């Protein structure tokens with residue numbers, strides 16, 4: 077298969093191509109156009125030219141087209157899920173039942189919402205102030221590889237529904253479904269130039285895109301290192317920065333232990349551990365630490381690692397050999413830092429023949445982790461859990477916050493007062509009490525500290541995709 081750029085509604089061949097590999101089998105899935113400044117400039121010019129007409133389209137008409145795009149995705153869930161699983165190694169049970177259906181929902185949700193954008197009024201004795209919300213213009217939408225289709229639709233849906241035009245740049249490691257999204261947008265009747273897709277490496281295609289003076293807003297999801305670089309490169313623009321995490325999963329002695337264990341396992345091992353909101357630091361009160369560790373390890377060793385196309389598989393391959401090497405380097409580091417390897421490690425999982433050459437790692441659990449160790453401080457972004465004992469509530473809050481990141485957090489306790497106290501004290505954009513991560517499209521999604529700035533979801537998406545204007549009328 078060959079994947080080209082989509083610029084102004086036309087397939088534009090690359091001057092150069094790179095290969096997208098299936099991380100489970102190493103087979104070449106596609107030759108992908110490698111974009112650079114020329115393609116970015118053409119895509120931004122197309123988006124700029126398409127903007128006035130698209131922005132002026134009455135919201136119900138835009139909504140119809142955006143909803144139609146959702147319908148087209150919903151009609152192709154198995155095919156898109158298969159494509160995403162082949163491209164990323166994310167297991168089919170997740171892509172087919174959760175991630176791709178949710179992508180369709182993103183379009184339905186923002187189609188509805190764009191017809192309901194309202195404003196505020198601030199009457200005074202002398203003036204009537206009211207707010208208008210305008211689309212921003214050309215937006216750069218940049219996505220990572222871990223759940224690329226869902227993440228890109230989470231950006232494309234509000235961006236287009238609110239009347240903006242876009243240049244989407246997917247990760248070079250997972251370009252397949254973005255190419256499909258561009259084609260489906262055209263099929264839905266969204267005019268050429270409204271959604272452009274440029275493929276390529278971050279340095280070659282991402283950098284000229286974020287620097288481009290005609291790009292008014294950047295919605296970026298990716299690593300903290302890249303986020304920092306973009307903020308420096310981009311100049312004065314609107315930003316939404318959804319960055320890395322190392323989220324605390326705090327279990328108090330009075331927690332409903334079975335449920336907490338299930339959720340802890342899910343939050344670190346699902347999505348191959350390649351999840352920004354992973355509960356990767358599992359803080360457990362000392363009085364229950366030994367029992368929790370034993371039962372957590374029992375569950376971790378029962379996890380099926382294998383073919384991502386098998387419905388029973390929970391952990392598929394890491395996205396690339398480079399990423400596998402990074403995850404393995406942390407597994408190797410843990411014991412040297414003084415952590416106890418409780419299960420997993422550097423051995424090879426037992427794999428079906430089809431995926432024998434895949435980028436696999438065993439689900440790994442480290443016990444007796446000190447929060448200052450690198451395995452506890454760095455985002456490993458793989459199926460590696462750190463169990464960290466704590467004394468009491470104050471100690472739990474101190475450890476939870478002793479980290480550069482602040483994306484998500486999880487608190488397990490039956491004490492309602494404590495649940496609210498910890499939720500208020502934890503430095504994170506999101507806190508889930510007695511729950512794994514659940515997404516409601518109205519929630520503000522995003523992080524604080526090194527996990528980013530800005531929030532997306534519901535009216536929070538106004539922040540990046542709409543420009544408020546105050547009108548003051550003299551009375």
Ligand code: NAD
Nearest residue numbers: 219220221246247278282283298299302318319320321352
């Ligand atoms: P990455 O930062 O390496 O790349 C992300 C995207 O940025 C890719 O499309 C890449 O090509 C592009 N890019 C790279 N350099 C660029 C530059 N200089 N200018 C513009 N674009 C550039 O991240 P990744 O490895 O693809 O993804 C994993 C990271 O994403 C993890 O840190 C994870 O936590 C984070 N993530 C965050 C969220 C969230 O919502 N907070 C969600 C998913 C993933």
